Amino acid sequence: MNWLTDYVKPRLSKVIRKRESPDNLWHKCKSCGQMIFHRDYVAALKVCSNCDFHDRIGPKDRFDALFDESRYELLKLPAVKDDPLKFRDTRRYTDRLKEARNASGDQDAVQLAKGSLGGVTSVIFVQNFFFMGGSMGMAVGEAIVRAAEEAIASKAPLILFSAAGGARMQEGILSLMQMPRTTVAVDMVKEAGLPYIVVLTDPTTGGVTASYAMLGDVHIAEPGALIGFAGQRVIEQTIREKLPEGFQRAEYLLDHGMVDMVVHRHEMRATLRRLVSLLMEKHRPVLNDAVQ
Numbered sequence: 222m223n224w225l226t227d228y229v230k231p232r233l234s235k236v237i238r239k240r241e242s243p244d245n246l247w248h249k250c251k252s253c254g255q256m257i258f259h260r261d262y263v264a265a266l267k268v269c270s271n272c273d274f275h276d277r278i279g280p281k282d283r284f285d286a287l288f289d290e291s292r293y294e295l296l297k298l299p300a301v302k303d304d305p306l307k308f309r310d311t312r313r314y315t316d317r318l319k320e321a322r323n324a325s326g327d328q329d330a331v332q333l334a335k336g337s338l339g340g341v342t343s344v345i346f347v348q349n350f351f352f353m354g355g356s357m358g359m360a361v362g363e364a365i366v367r368a369a370e371e372a373i374a375s376k377a378p379l380i381l382f383s384a385a386g387g388a389r390m391q392e393g394i395l396s397l398m399q400m401p402r403t404t405v406a407v408d409m410v411k412e413a414g415l416p417y418i419v420v421l422t423d424p425t426t427g428g429v430t431a432s433y434a435m436l437g438d439v440h441i442a443e444p445g446a447l448i449g450f451a452g453q454r455v456i457e458q459t460i461r462e463k464l465p466e467g468f469q470r471a472e473y474l475l476d477h478g479m480v481d482m483v484v485h486r487h488e489m490r491a492t493l494r495r496l497v498s499l500l501m502e503k504h505r506p507v508l509n510d511a512v513q
């Protein structure tokens with residue numbers, strides 16, 4: 222008990238909070254600097270109305286925008302062991318996890334939901350970049366296996382939104398082991414004759430690009446998304462050459478055949494709806510065979 226913490230600090234936070242609220246009314250675009258009314262910005266799914274810059278969004282915003290009438294069921298994710306390597310860099314891994322969990326309210330960098338998309342039951346997996354850079358550790362790997370099993374059990378297409386800096390280094394080899402595991406999970410979906418659609422969002426890099434994010438039947442990318450394996454500087458230093466303008470961006474990858482289409486966020490639901498309906502129609506005879 223002392224007057225500094227009990228009296229001065231609460232008063233100070235009150236003053237600070239007061240100052241924050243007017244700022245929150247406006248959002249400044251990270252790309253063009255335009256001030257946008259915050260409510261409009263959220264309603265536009267965080268796409269700048271001036272320059273069309275696609276800012277990062279989390280799983281809830283995706284699910285709300287994609288599923289019919291914003292109705293869906295969040296699926297419970299398998300629990301994994303926290304911090305199996307007792308890892309510590311500048312801070313303990315358990316402390317980083319705790320902080321990310323408190324900030325997001327989620328257990329790890331992923332959310333999984335099932336619901337109707339244009340009348341077709343679909344499983345949607347969204348990686349959350351706001352949770353430790355969306356990094357792929359055991360929890361994300363388990364969640365992909367769970368998503369694949371759910372898709373197969375429900376005879377539903379699996380749609381995966383990737384967003385990650387890569388593997389979670391705090392889990393070392395255990396995070397790298399998720400690359401073959403998730404590859405097998407994706408194969409299970411394909412063997413069941415169900416579509417697996419990947420939407421690459423900003424950024425998708427490292428071990429995620431090297432596994433499940435590049436195994437889709439269809440690859441969609443959001444405009445301007447950074448998609449690649451190694452970073453641009455590392456490549457430039459290795460090959461001792463300057464890389465072309467826009468290298469590793471969605472539009473560049475479309476021109477070079479790495480992705481099938483670049484789709485504006487406002488068109489995402491309509492595009493996925495169309496794809497799912499077309500692909501499920503095509504797969505229906507296979508499904509019927511499997512049932513018989």
Ligand SMILES: [Zn+2]
Pocket residue numbers: 250251252253254255269270271272273274
């Ligand atoms: Zn802008």
